[in-house]
Amino acid sequence: MAIDLDKVHIIRKALSFFSWYLSVRLIQRIGAIYHTLTYKATPSPKNVVVIGGSFAGVELVQRLVETLPTGYRVVLVEQRSHLNYLFAFPRFAVVPGHERKGFIPYDGMFTKAPEGIFKLVRDTALRLTDTHVVLASGESIPYAYLAVATGSTQPLPVNVSSLERDPGCRELQFVQESVKLAGSIAVVGAGATGVQLATDIKSFFPEKEVTLIQSGDRVMDRFGPRLSGYVMDVLQNELKVRVLLNERPNIPPKDGVLAKMTTLTFSGGRQEKFDLVLTSTGQRPNASILATLLPAAISKATGRICVLPTMQVTSYQASETSPGNSAAAPLAPHIFAFGDVAEHGGPMMGRAGAMQAEVALQNILAMIKAGNKKKNLATLKLRTYTPDWEVEGFLHLTLGRTHHLVYAMDTKKGTDLLMGIHNGTDDLDVGKFWKRYGADVKEVEGPAEGGEQ
Template identity: 45%
Template sequence: MANDKLHLFTILPRLLITYLPTLLLQRLQAIIHSLTYRSLPPSSLKTVLVLGGSFTGTALARRLRQTLPTGYRVVLIEKNSHFNYSFNFPRYAIVSGLEERAFIPYTNLASSAPKGIFAQVQGNVVSVDGVKKEVELENGEKVGFEFLAVATGSRQGFPAKVQATEKRDGVEEFREFQERVRGSGRIAVVGGGAVGVQLSADVKEWFPEKEVLLVHSRERLLSGFGERLGDYVAGRLGEMGVKLRLGERPSVGSGEKATTLKFKDGSEEVFDLMIPCTGQIPNSSIISSLGPDVLAKSGRINVKPTLQLSDPAYPHIFALGDVAETYGPKMGRAGMMQAEIVVSNILSMIKGGEASKKYVPHFVEGALKLSLGKSESVIYVKESPERDILVPGKSKCKNEDLGIAQVWKHFGADTKDYSV
């Protein structure tokens, strides 16, 4: 692992050399754009519509408001009142007093943007008409578009995601769950992905007296990553006292036996609390009516390498992030990279050109930093099919909230408003 650490430090300068010029160019573009964009009456503006205000959607909206020419604007439609920082949800589901920090105001998303170029609507889109070029909201309102980008992500149960759309209700979801954890002696976590692993570690770290069982259907934890990571994490969890049952897909009882798990050998175990951390379902249903081949078997949206819908009837509709069927990892960093492809192609089409920029996944998009309790963490990078990097370490973040203040700053939000 010492060699891994050394190799990681040799990669970082290369990545900096690769991406720093791009970041500097983007900053220059934004400055020039703010000086040249002319505000026009809303009725005369053409709309680039972004559906979904999570990591991918906000990154795309931000870049569009820095680049769209005069006569165009970007409208972001998001069902939630606040940005949900789901990376920290497993921790906040266990440690009380942090939950309000998971919901970041969108208020300053357009700070420093030219007047009239950005608008945000809180609402739930129920249908998309690709011919009329309009979407319909749950309240009956219709919003037209010249270009549409679908970045609606996926849905999953708590604690991976909250079901509420308003911050106050989401905070209450956390508090109710925390109370259930505190009142439970035996806890089963079903699903050995990143959420299940982090949740199990935090329960055991903050409540060492509780019995925690982590159940996973594969023979290795974090099966979407390399074997070394799964083995390392299994060892670390074992040291913490978390019990594992791998290669198991237990049946769950119903009614009074809702916390009873039956395993393939016929044995049954009863728990005080069973936490499902399995499966992500793409939020793609709103676009399924556009045609029989719009969705892949996975439920994700079929796209070309340009991230346009694969159906040639809709060159003006793009999909990116977790909801899109790409070869990239289903992680926030990949969605942000894809946002740059969509921006480039939309700008080209506005100018009368072709959408020629193609998405090619980069290994850095799948890099993972996983917290394992209060002070332990591990970085994992799959550099190539032949080589991966695994670097365990101590968490540099002294705060139990996993450094959320930096994320608030990124969104232009004031940490004094944690409760707002």
């Protein structure tokens, strides 16, 4: 009965959120149509540069092309050929035939942008000056405002190292083949990605011995104990995945990108050999872009970029002594950071990145309107970000081929809500996200031949 009540509450929350979101988006679209009619391209526009074209960065760019005034344009600096749809990578690293769907082209994302307002620069940003982004090609891009949305680096199979789609697909295919050939598989790290990997492997290949290893005393320990208990029940009783808690084995150096035929040493000296070891740990923020210009902005504790609630970059010391204090002075008022690379106090999830992108957007627009004059900026009231855990912490987690769950927190009651669902598609219905970004997944459907994409 409790799960049924949860279902009612979750549906009610979802309907409330999407009603709000659709109304906001409708207003934004009407504004975008008017903006398209009034924006005029100019010979030498000032640049608002966004570094990083993953989910958070693209969200900001899409809003900037709808709102920037004449005399400004947005420049997206991105080193990858496609947007990597990381939510699906654990599945596509296990199940063959869908890997090309994990790479969404940028081509269709900005086709409706006014002429002259958008430029995509395919390059790697190496370092910053107070006025320019220096690229690996040797060129530099001047900027009036800068937003850093570089995310974090994660190892295969959570992400791929290749910057092009075709080699990236081959990396995922390599994992697929390794999983296929292995009889015993260890997955180290029982966060959302580790759980998805373990449950997908066991669901699609039930004959394999799968062991999920966690350093803490419960799986999914970033969320409430109720979620952990539900996931643990599915792992052990439904899928027969062996779970080892409070274990932090030393993983020997990998052969290439995966550890094969590896012996892990557990507490007490016990050793066990696995045909394949996959890791879902070691997430590293991509904050080095600020290391030269603003080294004090990089947190010594987490490696992320420290920001004020306005999303403006601040110093590590200021964020430690006065967390959430929007009155503290930014290190550089015209430089923003958000998403997984930033120390913002909210969940490291896609919805949070979108909310932070909107805060950065509104503040950039307000500063442009104020005319960049120090006197005006000093008295300017900027928008601030306050984490909304009920909305931004909303979790949709797959637990194998057809079992998945929806989890949400009810902060008013101090409880959480959980709903298990039994349905789903092998490709996680990724086509709807392609459509959202102006692309058609049918372009890449069908089996790959000979490993070529």
